Amino acid sequence: MLRLLTISMFIVPGLFSVIIHGYLRHGEISRRKKLALFVLYLCITNAISFSVSYLRGVKGFRFSDMTLSYRLKYISLGIVLGFVVPFIVCLFTEDAITIGGFIRYGKRTGRDIKKYMAYAIWSAKASLGAEVASSYLNWLWWLIEPFCMMLIYTVIFGYVFKAKEDYFPIFIFTGITMWGFFSRTINGSIDTVRNGKDIITKVYMPKYILLLSKMFVNGFKMLVSFGVIAAMMIVFRVPLSIYILFAPIILLVLFLFTFGVGSIMMHYGVYVNDLGYITGIVLQMLMYLSGVFYSVSKRFPEPFGDIVESFNPVALFMSSMRNCILYGQMPAFGLLGVWAFISLVLSALGIFTVYSNENSYVKVI
Known part of the structure; x- marks a missing residue:
């Protein structure tokens, strides 16, 4: 159970971000681009989540020391980021979505x-x-x-x-x-x-x-x-x-x-x-x-x-x-x-x- 939750910590925010990105583009994204976006969002969401954890005093990142509450907070923060980050990424990756x-x-x-x-x-x-x-x-x-x-x-x-x-x-x-x-x-x-x-x-x-x-x-x-x-x-x-x-x-x-x-x-x-x-x-x-x-x-x-x-x-x-x-x-x-x-x-x-x-x-x- 903990192993599945640990994997979800890193995977779910990236998947959620891709879903929101596709929603903004009305699903007009190829499979290859979805995979590239998933890797991008995986890196961005986890980098931000890890940075927040570090600023709050979590200096290491050993799986054996992670409590259940930490895992839940980490994945919840990642899902919240999944709402926000795609808007910013779309401004740089999608011609149809601009600040204007x-x-x-x-x-x-x-x-x-x-x-x-x-x-x-x-x-x-x-x-x-x-x-x-x-x-x-x-x-x-x-x-x-x-x-x-x-x-x-x-x-x-x-x-x-x-x-x-x-x-x-x-x-x-x-x-x-x-x-x-x-x-x-x-x-x-x-x-x-x-x-x-x-x-x-x-x-x-x-x-x-x-x-x-x-x-x-x-x-x-x-x-x-x-x-x-x-x-x-x-x-x-x-x-x-x-x-x-x-x-x-x-x-x-x-x-x-x-x-x-x-x-x-x-x-x-x-x-x-x-x-x-x-x-x-x-x-x-x-x-x-x-x-x-x-x-x-x-x-x-x-x-x-x-x-x-x-x-x-x-x-x-x-x-x-x-x-x-x-x-x-x-x-x-x-x-x-x-x-x-x-x-x-x-x-x-x-x-x-x-x-x-x-x-x-x-x-x-």
Whole structure:
């Protein structure tokens, strides 16, 4: 097992980088070039990972002395590099990808968001109104559902499994609120283009605007739930600290990460009919690894809790939010900065994919 993990430490980041490189080039790479790129990425990712290890005090590189946690951190760092490094390499190896091209896409994205933002907001308002138009309790359902789930999980985990986190009902409600925004958006992104075919077959608009509209709907519900959290903090007499001011920054990074993942899932949802089933299973697994009901860093044996929390962005966002609003602790700005950068890369990748393929969406749906 350790031998397989050791081999994966060096091989997986290179393979992952080649996949991202091929994604940027729409698969237009020969086998010989893929092999050359694999060797290149193998050298680059491992050189950077080894340099980071050296700067953090790991002076030698003997396999017999490597701990399991070191191997996991090494391969996780390599995968993160696999997201970023291909963008830089493509600038030097691919004529079709240039800095000017990135700038043009950036300007086009800014113009389109400015032009169609009014529609995204109007559509979100219409969806929120239609959602509660025929119900007796109206918008109260946006509070009742997460509140009931909070009560259930508080009883199960707080009393049956005797969870020891302070302010446990608010702890649970915060996790449910943030996870609900992420999971609903990712699940909904898969059918976004298909559900919006009546619009996109008649009027042109960037397809990620439909995703933004859906995110505004889920984001509004999340903010309503955070209003309940504020009231609960008063009831439970949670001491306030200056770090609560960082909560909007955490939500902004969560929004950006969700948009990046959602825009990519939206693209593949057009072509893969079974993607919704696969995504549901993956999200179910991810929920239990994200600490919705417990603190990941405390429940996993050391040092695996910190590893899971560092390399699972949703777990990191939840933990950072709880530290800010409940425990008066500064969030891990270093890790948040890294995931904010990765979120920007994912968003750029998703927008690039949508712009490159949106003309074919109409034909498929």
